[in-house]
Amino acid sequence: MPKLTVHPLTPERWPDFVRLFGERGVGGGCWCMGWRLPDRQQYLQQKGDSNREAMHALVRGGCVPGLLAYDGPEPIGWCAVAPREAYPALQRSPSRKAVDGERVWSITCVYVARSHRRQRLSTKLIEAAVAYVRSRGGHIVEGYPVPVKPGVTSTNYAFTGFVSAFEEAGFTECLRRSKTRPIMRFYTDRAHKRLKRSGARK
Incomplete structure (x- = not known):
């Protein structure tokens, strides 16, 4: 396994983000904007360069939309x-x-x-995302x-990650509204988890 380093995506790291995502922006031009847009029609209209510029504008404006992973100087994960x-x-x-009214990071x-x-x-x-949160x-x-x-699940359709990776990072399933779409959670402190469980029993 490479020696991984992880950093928030900030303006000076934007070229590394572009290098990792390639010319098309992964996912046919998503540039990780899909979940941020209010409706699918807007997403389809701005796939590609418009999504790239929208993400760049977020980063330039001081938003940290995620974390970049490196193997040495090479960006290898997001x-x-x-x-x-x-x-x-x-x-x-x-x-x-939403599962409930709790303040959640996704x-x-x-x-x-x-x-x-x-x-x-x-x-x-x-795990790095949990530490950041x-x-x-x-x-x-x-x-x-x-x-x-x-043999069935393509990485092209698993951009939200695999259940096994989340389980290994300590997440547990909290709700499932469909057979293939569980919602999993990690509580960053035990006290908050105990409070949540206590509330669920009431």
């Missing part, structure tokens, strides 16, 4: 993490709408360069992964 309200598309999704994308896959780097990225005072981190079906 994890999008932000407060859930930054992703209006989550609330539009029947299977991913992981919406976990991407590893093809050259570095099958090395547990997705788990490391998720904890450093920002967050208590709940949520993920929306897909289960692995060997």
